[in-house]
Amino acid sequence: xxxxxxxxxxxxxxxxxxLLCVIGLCALAYCVQVMxxxxxxxxxxxxxxxLYISQFTYFVGVAASAVMLVLPAYFHHYVKxxxxxxxxxxxxVAAVCMCALFIVVDLGQPHRMANVMxxxxxxxxxxxxxxxxxxYLCLNIIIxxxxxEAERLEVAPPKWIKPLVYLSIIWAFSIxxxxxxxxxxxxxxxxxxxxxxxxxxxxxxxxxGPAILLxxxxxxxxxxxxxxxxxxxxxxxxxxxxxMCINVFFYLLEIFTSFYSNIPGHMEPIMFLFQGHxxxxxxxxxxxxxxxxxxxxxxxxxxxPQTRTGKYLPHALIMLVLASWIDxxxxxxxxxxxxxxxxxITPYMPTGIEIxxxxxxxxxxxxxxxxLWKIALGVKRDVNNFCD
Amino acid sequence: xxxxxRKFLKVAGLSAFALSSGLAGLxxxxxxxxxxxxxxxxxxxxxxxxxxxxxxxxxxQFRSAEDYKPLIRACHEAHNVPDIPDNKNIxxxxxxxxxxxFPDDMNEHMSQRIKDSVYPLLCNHCTNxxxxxxxxxxxxxxxxxxIVAMDxxxxxxxxxxxxxxxxxxxxxNFYDPRLYLPKPTNPRFPxxxxxxxxxxxxxxxxxxxxxxxxxxxxxxxxILFGDLEDPESSVRKALAENYxxxxxxxxxxxxxxxxxx
Numbered sequence: 001x002x003x004x005x006x007x008x009x010x011x012x013x014x015x016x017x018x019l020l021c022v023i024g025l026c027a028l029a030y031c032v033q034v035m036x037x038x039x040x041x042x043x044x045x046x047x048x049x050x051l052y053i054s055q056f057t058y059f060v061g062v063a064a065s066a067v068m069l070v071l072p073a074y075f076h077h078y079v080k081x082x083x084x085x086x087x088x089x090x091x092x093v094a095a096v097c098m099c100a101l102f103i104v105v106d107l108g109q110p111h112r113m114a115n116v117m118x119x120x121x122x123x124x125x126x127x128x129x130x131x132x133x134x135x136y137l138c139l140n141i142i143i144x145x146x147x148x149e150a151e152r153l154e155v156a157p158p159k160w161i162k163p164l165v166y167l168s169i170i171w172a173f174s175i176x177x178x179x180x181x182x183x184x185x186x187x188x189x190x191x192x193x194x195x196x197x198x199x200x201x202x203x204x205x206x207x208x209g210p211a212i213l214l215x216x217x218x219x220x221x222x223x224x225x226x227x228x229x230x231x232x233x234x235x236x237x238x239x240x241x242x243x244m245c246i247n248v249f250f251y252l253l254e255i256f257t258s259f260y261s262n263i264p265g266h267m268e269p270i271m272f273l274f275q276g277h278x279x280x281x282x283x284x285x286x287x288x289x290x291x292x293x294x295x296x297x298x299x300x301x302x303x304x305p306q307t308r309t310g311k312y313l314p315h316a317l318i319m320l321v322l323a324s325w326i327d328x329x330x331x332x333x334x335x336x337x338x339x340x341x342x343x344x345i346t347p348y349m350p351t352g353i354e355i356x357x358x359x360x361x362x363x364x365x366x367x368x369x370x371x372l373w374k375i376a377l378g379v380k381r382d383v384n385n386f387c388d
Numbered sequence: 389x390x391x392x393x394r395k396f397l398k399v400a401g402l403s404a405f406a407l408s409s410g411l412a413g414l415x416x417x418x419x420x421x422x423x424x425x426x427x428x429x430x431x432x433x434x435x436x437x438x439x440x441x442x443x444x445x446x447x448x449q450f451r452s453a454e455d456y457k458p459l460i461r462a463c464h465e466a467h468n469v470p471d472i473p474d475n476k477n478i479x480x481x482x483x484x485x486x487x488x489x490f491p492d493d494m495n496e497h498m499s500q501r502i503k504d505s506v507y508p509l510l511c512n513h514c515t516n517x518x519x520x521x522x523x524x525x526x527x528x529x530x531x532x533x534x535i536v537a538m539d540x541x542x543x544x545x546x547x548x549x550x551x552x553x554x555x556x557x558x559x560x561n562f563y564d565p566r567l568y569l570p571k572p573t574n575p576r577f578p579x580x581x582x583x584x585x586x587x588x589x590x591x592x593x594x595x596x597x598x599x600x601x602x603x604x605x606x607x608x609x610x611i612l613f614g615d616l617e618d619p620e621s622s623v624r625k626a627l628a629e630n631y632x633x634x635x636x637x638x639x640x641x642x643x644x645x646x647x648x649x
Contacts, residue, residue, distance in 0.1 A: 037561070037582045038560070039563040041562075043562070044474075044475040044476050045475055045477060045550075045559055046556065048547045048550035049551060103546075106547075107546055108544070108545020108546075108547070108560060108584055108585075109581075110545075112542070112544045112545075115525040115542055116525055119542065121523065121524050121525060121526050124521070124522055124523055124524040126546065130524075183551075186518065186522070186552050187518055187554050187639040187640070188518075188639055340556065341555060341556035342491065342556060343487070343491040346475060
């Protein structure tokens with residue numbers, strides 16, 4: 001099926017070339033970081049994780065969200081998802097690649113990475129995170145490739161793939177649960193020390209991941225004519241709106257517990273995120289309020305069935321993705337480290353180099369995704385499973 | 389015989405000796421091998437022993453930040469702690485106000501002396517250290533005597549321990565620390581490399597020589613150091629006779645550093 005990569009319109013090659021250029025430029029920024037150390041980032045002694053780890057967390061969610069297609073299709077035999085399921089699986093592959101890269105760029109001594117395997121440490125959540133992510137990557141590559149191959153040959157997928165699919169469904173929940181455990185088990189970080197963290201992670205993943213998938217598929221539809229199917233889009237939009245409602249609800253639960261209990265440690269991170277410090281908004285406060293507005297605006301469009309699949313669906317999805325990205329990709333880490341261990345404020349803002357390296361990882365993710373989806377689209381076109 | 393050839397023969401002879409003795413080592417009994425096995429080191433004769441090392445800082449005897457300066461200098465010089473001027477700095481022992489050191493013990497009205505004083509901070513060498521729990525490579529580990537130690541050569545620089553430590557006791561080398569070393573550097577203690585985490589070691593290397601930790605020695609009796617499991621030890625006696633507090637005891641980490649207030 002790899003031959004599908006070799007043929008394509010001019011803009012396909014231009015797109016690949018563009019991505020390679022971006023990756024190359026951003027790699028230079030990473031070289032600067034490797035040579036001069038993580039001192040080039042905005043991280044510091046008190047805010048010791050930043051943009052990289054938050055992006056890692058966000059994309060674990062995106063990877064896990066493939067299950068929102070796989071689960072209805074395999075547990076509930078919802079056949080209308082079958083056409084686009086491969087795109088969810090391949091997006092999960094790209095997302096896990098990005099997760100791995102975000103961890104690597106965050107390490108102080110990346111060449112010692114193998115120490116995690118050479119000295120396996122079952123009491124560290126990071127050890128399990130490595131196992132579940134590698135496992136999930138393998139599962140999605142195998143399942144995606146085998147089912148696509150079967151589709152290409154127009155035969156039923158081999159029987160042995162079924163147990164792997166079921167395993168991947170449970171596995172998807174595990175990757176984001178374990179990622180939440182990275183945070184939720186740490187004493188003394190008030191914003192993270194909450195039993196609902198894993199549930200929040202999953203709900204935010206299950207709305208934002210499928211939303212990203214739908215948005216990307218809309219682009220693909222415009223570029224290639226591939227249609228995921230009207231009913232499939234409708235069902236996925238319904239799944240997204242349920243997950244988003246639960247996500248917002250869970251966040252409000254956090255706010256209730258923090259403020260009704262009136263425990264300063266629990267209130268302070270939330271107050272910092274939304275109010276800033278000393279009468280001044282922190283830069284993240286603008287983002288947080290924007291996230292609140294976008295979250296409710298997206299719900300206002302997505303909840304009424306009339307507008308859910310109407311022309312404003314892409315706008316609602318974009319707002320939803322941005323809101324969940326701000327919550328998990330910025331607020332989670334900054335709120336966790338601010339106030340710091342001395343109940344004072346140490347500001348954090350990602351630097352240009354940090355953002356450039358992150359864009360590089362995004363570009364690598366986009367490259368992996370483009371190549372995998374190119375194969376999938378090629379096969380779908382060959383077997384006439386392209387549109388209704 | 390010219391000198392080069394002589395040098396060569398010398399090196400060759402030494403190498404041959406080293407190799408053959410190494411081979412002989414392989415043939416030894418398993419018991420003997422176990423003694424030489426990598427990572428297994430015994431204690432020297434002079435080593436100071438304890439079941440659980442602990443520190444009691446009598447903050448009443450320090451009047452100002454000036455009084456702590458010699459302790460911090462002794463620590464940082466002994467361990468080649470770099471002095472970096474921004475918030476990416478390295479701290480083994482440092483000072484802060486009561487409300488920052490003990491944020492859970494902050495009464496609205498308290499004695500002026502306590503409010504105005506500064507307090508020393510260092511790694512608490514917890515009985516249940518979260519940093520050890522979260523480290524994915526066992527680069528941070530707890531020794532039998534309660535000291536939480538670090539292997540700078542195994543650390544991958546993931547900084548999970550910094551997120552895990554509720555005391556902010558850990559520092560990451562964002563920059564090359566060797567560019568910021570104190571002068572003169574101490575050749576008896578290793579300097580660290582960029583990209584690894586470090587912290588106070590309770591002077592495990594000095595205890596191995598039978599010496600008290602550098603800050604304890606420099607405090608001239610104002611900081612006590614001893615075995616918490618031994619009822620006759622100086623620390624136990626001080627804790628029995630005085631009111632003491634620890635940082636964030638509600639987290640269950642069981643810090644090994646006590647403050648007499």
